[in-house]
Amino acid sequence: MSFSLGGSGGSSSPKRTVTLYMDTGSDIVWVPCKPFTCIMCEGKSDPKTTPAPHNLSSSASPVSCQSRACSSVHMSHPSSHLCAMSRCPLDSIEMSECQKYTCPSFYYAYGDGSFVGKLYQDVLEIPMSAPPSLTVENFTFGCAHESLGEPIGVAGFGRGALSLPAQLAAYSPHLGSQFSYCLISHSFDSHRVRQPSPLILGRRVDSPPSLNNENKVKRVSQPQPDDFAYTPMLENTKHPYYYYVGLEAVTVGNRKITAPLNMRTIDRKGNGGMVVDSGTTYTMLPQELYNSVVGEFGKRVKTGYKRAEDVEDKTGLSPCYYTDQPVGGKNNKKVLVPQLVLHFGGNSSVVMPKKNYFYEFTDGKKVKRNVGCMTLMNAGYFPDSGGPAGLLGNYQQQGLEVVYDLLNKRVGFARRKCSSLWDTLG
Structure with missing residues (x-):
């Protein structure tokens, strides 16, 4: 997403766009600030x-060391x-x-990266689907x-006090309390132009289209509430910043596989549950559930396609199959794989589009072969490691509007043609 940080736009305080x-x-x-050094970032962008x-x-x-924001970013350490x-x-x-003493530098870690930064405040301006832009004074961010x-x-759109929704909620409770996104399909082709995915702030799913005069934010045409499959958020007092849900089962074809209790x-102790994470690529399942899902998937696919183990070694994806030469010689243009359904708490089910869990591509330099690979990952077996038991990654969320x-x-899920949502935002 893109927005501006800075003052009125004059020469003394120009706006600066960040993406x-x-x-x-x-x-x-957080934003990279000059001078900026990125370690181990080759090929990342x-x-x-x-x-x-x-x-x-x-x-x-700079933010004061006495501020709540400083205490929040330093894991609730007292201001003293x-x-x-x-x-x-x-x-x-x-x-x-x-008050005149600034908040000390902080360290923040992700699953696959980290940074050291300092807290600042500035004017935030977010471009909306219709003018004027949304302007928030004293917006706190890491540099x-x-x-x-x-x-x-x-x-960051998590549940912490310094996330974007939390800071918007202080400005307008409606804007920060409901949001959604709709991820346009991934492309691993670096030459393909990628469309931006719609992000809707202040998403309302229980009212007709309207114009919020207080905040000047145009809402999209709203579906009925039952258009979404809703699942309750699970509370985690040990790790309160993530969006946890409960995964009850996974259906492969016509076999329903019950998820383990920790899912x-x-x-x-704060262990278990499934985190809905837009920043993680592939869905991670605990070893027991992963093996059951992949095993059932393999039983149903191996009768139609040959295993492509060499492709698995190169890509890290598994299982993979050659889809251009079906077993038995019947060459259907449409690759047939079993349907995958995720069953969440609250009696909600989400039927996965095939492209969300079976990636089809062409492999080989001299001889081109059509290949398809499953895009679920094994989170392993670490019963005492703590944290979530699984993650719902963005690859499995594409083509779905996900509302928080x-x-x-x-959390709600609904099938969408994400590119068309832009047409409803004007």
């Missing part, structure tokens, strides 16, 4: 299209500790008079001069 990855698995907004590191505008100001780190004198700490494995920056519930309803503590 970030939207990530529901992160709870902070196209240098021709990667935005230049951000130049802070003159309207940007943080101000001491910022060299505020003891008498000032005791009198809570450290990183060094990162590991992340060259772009992230707009359906969260224990007292924080008011009613639920």
Whole structure:
């Protein structure tokens, strides 16, 4: 997503456009700031299209060590500790008079990367589907001069106090309490032009189209509530920043496979459940469930197609099959694989489009072969490692509008032609 940081746009405080990855698995907004160094970022982005590191505008100001934002980004450490780190004198700490001392640098880690940053505040301006833009004063964000494995920056949409929805909620409860996105299909072809995916702030699924005069935000044409398959969010007091849901079962063809208990519930230690994560590519299932799903899938596919084990070794995907030479010689243009259905808590089921779990492509240099691979991943068996038991990745979310309803503590899924949603936003 793209937005602007900066003041009124004049020469003394110019607006600066930033483009970030939207990530529901992160709870902070951060941008690469000049000078910026990215470690282990080779091949992570196209240098021709990667935005230049951000130049802070003159309207940007560092966040105080006494602020709630500083305490939040430092894992709820008390402001007295943080101000001491910022060299505020003891008498000032005791009198809570450290406003002029800035929040110390913080470390933030992802599953596959990390960064060190400082907190700033500035004017945020988000372009909307119809003018005027949405402007938020004193928006808090991280400014990183060094990162590991992340060259772009992230707009965190998680459940933490510094996420974009949380800060919008302080400005307008409606805007921050409901949002949705609709991911346009992935393409691993670097030469293909990719369309941006619709992101809808203040998504309302229980009212007709209207114009919110207070916030000047046009809402899209709304479907009826039962258009979405809703599942309750699971609360996790140990890891409160993620969107947890319960996966009850997976149906492959006509066989329903019950998910293990740790996929359906969260224990007292905060372990278990499935995180809906727009920042993770593939869905991760615990080893027991993964083996059952892949095993059942393989039973039904191997009678029609030959296994492509050499492709599995090259891609890391499994199982893979040659789909251009069906067993028995019947060459159907349409590749036939069993249907996959995810059954969530709350008696909701989502039928996966085939392309969401079976990636078809051409392999080979001299001899081209049509290949198809399953795109689910084995999360392994780590019963004592903690954290979620599984992840619902963005590859499995493509072609679905996913709505996060924080008011009613639920996540909804509905099949969509995502590119057409742009037509309803004007």
